[in-house]
Amino acid sequence: MDTVSVNKFRDNLKTLVEQVVSQHEPLKVTRRAGEAFVVMSADDWEREQETLYVLQNQDLMRQIANSLETHTRGQGYTPTNEQMDEIIGI
Template sequence: METVSVNRFRENLKAFVEEAVSTHTPLKVTRRAGEAFVVMSADDWEREQETLYVLQNSSLMQQIADSAATHRKGEGYRPTEGEMDEITGIRG
């Protein structure tokens, strides 16, 4: 993650914001007498929040682990060819 001073950030605000949004790379901004902050796109923020929610939800994490174990064993539900076409949108 790139780090810039708050003064440099202020001088180049538009360019730094455009870069964070277009490259999906967060930017750490440091302040001389205080806490640093991070600039990132709203889409990236929402994605991070969703990831944190899943990781902190023990029930969802157990479902994922159970599903991975079933997949490794080659067991579990297998969609029909028609269902796969509907899911992927390849045909029809």
């Protein structure tokens, strides 16, 4: 994660925000007399929230672990070619 001072952030706001959005990389902004803050795109923030939800949900994590275990043993669900086409959007 790149870091810039709040002064540099203010002076280059448009460019830095465009960089954060297009590169999907958060930017840490430091302040001389206060806490630093992070700038990230709304899409990236929503993705982070979804990830946190899954990681904090014990039932979902259990399902993922069980799925990985059956897949590793070769006993997992195998979709048909038609289902795979639908999944990957062909």
